[in-house]
Amino acid sequence: ATQYKTKPVNWSLLGRDVQYMLRASNAFNALKRQEDRLRYLAYYDPLTSLPNRRSFNEQLSRILKRCQRRNSNAALMFIDLDHFKRINDSIGHGRGDRLLVEIAKRLTMELREDDAINYLSEDDEDDDTVSPEIARLGGDEFTVVLSDVEDTMHVERVASRILATLSEPIALQSHNPVVTPSIGIAIYPHDGKDPDTLVRNADTAMYVAKAEGRACYRFYDEEMNSRAVEQLKMEEELRNALRNNELELRYQPQIDVHTGEVVSMEALVRWKHPERGMVSPLEFIPVAERTGQIIELGEWVMAEVARHCLYWDTLGIRPFRICVNISP
Known part of the structure; x- marks a missing residue:
């Protein structure tokens, strides 16, 4: 008791x-609700209600320790959604959020109990919190x-089911994105x-x-590391190619078979690498x-075509149609 009263x-x-x-009790309850909310936000994604990255990292560490004790796998x-940014930009960010919520629901419904992390057990010293098997790390x-x-x-069976259920069209008012x-x-x-090595390799x-084409699953193997390093090197070299004018356009003419005149040309981008030669x-x-980088590359192609057209105009070459390949 905090106080006591005596008669009279x-x-x-x-x-x-x-x-x-009463006011103190209400203030305490409000503070408790706020603490619960902050604790929830610290471990769960507010959009999908799935565990977030922090929760995932902590739970994965516990799960691997558990597997180590049990000598199990x-x-x-x-999981990353293909072309999500493009879809998000086309349907709007509000619908994009609803799409992510639907993806989370489908994942949760698709995974049966026997696929879940059997996390709680009487002989488990780490079973003070329930670990969901699904998490959203951020974005898609x-x-x-x-x-x-x-x-x-x-x-493989679980991965195949995930592929199938997530690839079904999602109804979002007038949009049905796949x-x-x-x-x-x-x-x-x-x-x-x-955990770090396992996450990096996955x-x-x-x-x-x-x-290899998207909309598929691949198991990690050691050869992937060398391929990944090569891909990272290619990405950096391509960025440098855009800065260092290593790219050039080649034009493939389309000729009128009756007159022999050039009626149009297709602009084709080529990369003259300083060490590899033509890539x-x-x-x-x-x-x-x-x-x-395809956006910057497309802008470069359009600018180069315009520059070439202006130059040809100064030479008195009559204008004709030029086709440019644009990535969707």
């Missing part, structure tokens, strides 16, 4: 004390963790014995899935599309 009772003072205690799936990145994995066939995922998978302990496998567009265009 002063009813005026008693009423004032009761009002004070775990699978980490790193999600993760799924499967514990006590006996074979990769089970992981969003496909690229999934990278790393297995503990074969592909990493600590992320690498996800980028390989994107490079095929089949190599650098996919890199540009994946990294977003």
Whole structure:
């Protein structure tokens, strides 16, 4: 007790004390609600209500320790939505948020209990909090963790179900976008014995899935690291190529078979690398599309075509149609 009263009772003072205690109780309850809200926001994504990156990192560490004690395997799936930025820009950010909420719901509904992390057990010293198997790391990145994995066939079945359910059209008022995922998978302990290595390798496998056509899943293997390093090198060199004028345009004419005159031309971008020589567009265009450099590359092509047209005009060459390839 914080106070006590003795007889005779002063009813005026008693009423004032009761009002004070009521206000104090309300303030305490409001503070408690605020603390609960802050604790929730610290560990959960406010948009999808899935665990966030911080929660994922802590839970993954506990799960791997648990697997180590039990001498069992775990699978980490790193999921990234294909072309999400393009879809988000086209349908609007409000609908884009609703799309992410729907993706989270589909993931949650699709994963059955036997796919979930069997986290709570009587002999587990880390079972003070329940660990959801799905998390949203941010943006369009999600993760799924499967514990006590006996074979990769089970992981493949789960990945296939995720691909199927996420690839179904999503009804958003007048829009019905189709969003496909690229999934990278790393297995503990074969592909990493600590959380950082496992996440990095699952992320690498996800980028390989994107490079090999998207809308698919890929398991990590050691050769991916060398390919990933090569891809990163290509990205940096392409950025330098745009700055250092290593790109050039070649024009493929289209000729009228009756008159023999050039009626139009197609502008084709070529990369003259200072060390590799001519780099095929089949190599650098996919890199540009994946990294977003395709926008800058397209702007460069349009500017170069305009510059060439002005130059040809000074030479008295009559204007004709020029076709330019623009990435969607």
